[in-house]
Structures are given as structure tokens and as C-alpha cells.
Amino acid sequence: MVLVDGNHTFSSTFSTLGTYSYAIWASDTSGNIAVATGQFTAQDTLPPLVIATGGGKYEKGTRVLFDASDSTDNSAIINVSWSFEYDGSNMVLYGPRVEFTFDVVGEYEVNLTLIDAAGLRSSQLLKVSIQDARPPARPSIKAIASVSGGCLMVTWDAVMDPDLDGYRVSRWNASSGAFEVIAAVPSDATSYLDCNLMYDSVYSYSVISVDESGKESDPSPITNGRTAAPQEALSDIRPYQMVVGVLLILNLILATLVVLVRRPVRK
Numbered sequence: 001m002v003l004v005d006g007n008h009t010f011s012s013t014f015s016t017l018g019t020y021s022y023a024i025w026a027s028d029t030s031g032n033i034a035v036a037t038g039q040f041t042a043q044d045t046l047p048p049l050v051i052a053t054g055g056g057k058y059e060k061g062t063r064v065l066f067d068a069s070d071s072t073d074n075s076a077i078i079n080v081s082w083s084f085e086y087d088g089s090n091m092v093l094y095g096p097r098v099e100f101t102f103d104v105v106g107e108y109e110v111n112l113t114l115i116d117a118a119g120l121r122s123s124q125l126l127k128v129s130i131q132d133a134r135p136p137a138r139p140s141i142k143a144i145a146s147v148s149g150g151c152l153m154v155t156w157d158a159v160m161d162p163d164l165d166g167y168r169v170s171r172w173n174a175s176s177g178a179f180e181v182i183a184a185v186p187s188d189a190t191s192y193l194d195c196n197l198m199y200d201s202v203y204s205y206s207v208i209s210v211d212e213s214g215k216e217s218d219p220s221p222i223t224n225g226r227t228a229a230p231q232e233a234l235s236d237i238r239p240y241q242m243v244v245g246v247l248l249i250l251n252l253i254l255a256t257l258v259v260l261v262r263r264p265v266r267k
């Protein structure tokens, strides 16, 4: 570039970062020439511009997407990290798009940090609120089977909620006129054996599911079952009862024989 008289400045925008060399030549009207050289560096002084999504309210168990891929920088973003404390541990996820499943109810502050090629940083705090507002699914009683000894076996279909804690089994109590909880069983149980019931009687049952936050499902449809009538097994008959029985049978046979012997013969 040749400068005209009186203008001894030069300016330009250097969009590419790095070190530049320059040389300046000057000549006077007598043809004398002078030269000056030097170097200068075009540096990045602008940190990244953060544009991120992912903060908000979510149901427990949700896989949350954190996305900072729309963030920009005048040079290049070389590192993206998301750090937060979760269930007693320090979590750090790397990348412009990351996912994390929050299974624990709570309030979280996710600290997003972007670093550009010059080492300049930008940060943003995203607030994440994890709630458990959803009760587990309503169970359904599959069968109520009579079991010997005045028992009924209640079985139901398993509920698949990820935060299921267990089930509560209720039986109708006629004297109080209400269903009363008779058992609380863990989430892997799908049956309950109810004993000490009256023989040959009808009982009504209902089951609810409960999640880890204590939220209850609607009760299952009411299902009835009948206990069996009492049956004395042979082993339950006492020896004297056996003797009395045998004597009665012998007595009956003898009486029949006597009647037959004494019957007059017709001629």
C-alpha cells in the first residue's frame, strides 16, 4: 500500500487471529528511502456467547437434554462442560449436547462453561427442578384363590412405574363398613396370602400401588373371593373316633344278619 503525503496511518481488520509481520518504506523527494519492520499479534478478547436450553421443571425420571450447540464465538469453542451436584456426587458432563436422567427429586443448579481457543470462558447457570407429581399406575387384581386352612391368595398384575415402592392390600371390613389396609408389600411382590379367615365365606379385596414419594394410585377394582368349607382330613380323625366308627359298622352288619336269620320261611 502506498500512502499519500500527510496521511501516515493505516488501519485494517484482522479477522484471522495470529502474529503478523509488517514493513514500512518511506522515501523523500531526493529519492532517499528508509525501511522499518516489526510484528504485531491479533488476539481474541471476546469470550463465547452462551445460548443454552435445558433448565426448567421436570417429572422425576425424566431424561433432560441440555443443549448449548447454538452458542457462538469469534474464533472457536473448544470445550463445553456442565457441572452440578447430584445425590451427593459432583457430576461433570462434556459436550455441546448432553443428556441426564434425574431420578432424585430436588432443586439443581447446572453450571454451563464454554471455553474458546484463546482460553476465554463464559458461564451460565441453569436451574432444574425435579418433582414427583405423578402417582403410579392403578393395579388390577388377577385372581383370588382359596387356599386350605381358611386362607385366600390375592394376586395382581405388576405395575411397571420406575419409582414404584410397593403395594397395599385392603380387605372389606363389614363391622367398620370400609376397606382397611391389611398388608404393605414391596414392589417385587404380586401376591399376598391372607389367612385366619372364616371358612366358606366371601371376602372383598382391593390393591393400590405406592411410589417412592408416597403417592398412591387409584384403588384397583374390587374383587371377591370365597374361602373353602372346612374339611376334616383322615389324619385329623382321632383313634377313638376310628374305633367307634368301626364298632358302629360291625353293629349294623350283625343287626342285619339277626334280622335275616329270624325271618320266618314261607311254605
Ligand SMILES: [Ca+2]
Binding pocket: 044, 045, 046, 047, 048, 073, 074, 075, 076, 116, 117, 118, 120
Ligand atoms: Ca473468543
Ligand SMILES: [Ca+2]
Binding pocket: 060, 132, 133, 134, 135, 136, 163, 211, 212, 213, 215
Ligand atoms: Ca411418581
